[in-house]
Structures are given as structure tokens and as C-alpha cells.
Amino acid sequence: SQQGEEDPQALSIQEGENATMNCSYKTSINNLQWYRQNSGRGLVHLILIRSNEREKHSGRLRVTLDTSKKSSSLLITASRAADTASYFCATEETSGSRLTFGEGTQLTVNP
């Protein structure tokens, strides 16, 4: 079963605006990742944050992790039309045997 729930399910914004997506999970984790998937294509790894980290940056991406609330957020700043994609969070549970993907957020960035 998938333990990650993402919010919102769909998000539509204008180019240049910021996009924020949230992910909640249920069990203890070693780390949490975010992946992007363009329509009908494979997933691309974006960023990984470990359970002892609270915030991480990579280019226009900012990820936060709150282990007490079992939640994470992904912020994409100054969005571009090319950012249009589905975004999935994925958690590695402390058992460390598999990744569990959230339901995903479909982001549409309008030019």
C-alpha cells in the first residue's frame, strides 16, 4: 500500500509564480525523495532529504521535512512552462527495503 499522500492532487499556476506541493506519510522513514514525471515518461530524481535534515535546496527547488508531523513540502520557485509534470514524493521506511511513492501532484504551469 502507498503510505504517501500528496496535496494538492492538481495545481495550476502562471509562469513565474511559485508552486508548493505537500506530502504526508505514516511510518518512520530514513529519507524522503521527490521525483518528477513528464507525461507518460519515466521518473526523474529531483532531491533527497534525510530524516535528520529539515531543509534542502537544489537550484529552484526547496524541500522541507518535518518528521514530527510526518510531512514534507516541495517548493518550486519562479516556475516555468517546462516544470509542467507530475511530482511524486517517495519514502524509504526504516526497514529500508523499498521505496513507497505518494499519489502525486499534477502541476501545470501556464505560459
Added chain:
Amino acid sequence: DTEVTQTPKHLVMGMTNKKSLKCEQHMGHRAMYWYKQKAKKPPELMFVYSYEKLSINESVPSRFSPECPNSSLLNLHLHALQPEDSALYLCASSQEPPGGLNWETQYFGPGTRLLVL
């Protein structure tokens, strides 16, 4: 080379057909994965190969048969599939198997879109 390749890109098959999906990586990764993804849903793990041996089978029906001929190749043999098996099949690899170094970061291929009639 940080690419995972998959063939074919698209596949249409009848319920009595036998077909195979192929996946290849040349990154020296020790673990390879098959995922199934239905439309607008997250990927679901099917199989994990660690050092060319099957280490995880997520209770996948026997009509799906994985094979790892060598450390770079992963096949998924399909036989007597059902229409509900239509989906995007994704292959992925990681540097080490689950629990090992950097195993969590997985590199995905573009997928094979399968339609079962």
C-alpha cells in the same frame, strides 16, 4: 552514461500472446527494479533484483516472469496477460541494492506502454 533504456516503447498484445520487455543500464548499478504504473497513479513495485538475483517479488502473478541475464540487463516476460494488466511498465536501477549505499536514488527508464486486448 546515466541512462536506463527500455524496449519497446509501446506494445500491444492479445491475451494469448507471449512477449518480453527489455531494460538495460550501463552505470554498473547492482540493483534493478520493475514497476507497474496505471494512469494517474504512482508506480507500484513489482520485482527487485540485487546482484542479478531476485530479492523481492511483491506477490506478482506468475503471468509476469522476470529475468536478469547479466548485471546490465533485465527482462520481463509476459504470458497470458489480462486487459487489466495494461499499464506503463517502468524499469529502474540503483547503485546498490536496498539497504546499500545510495540505493534510494533510483534511475528510471522511459517505460514501455503496454496494452492488452
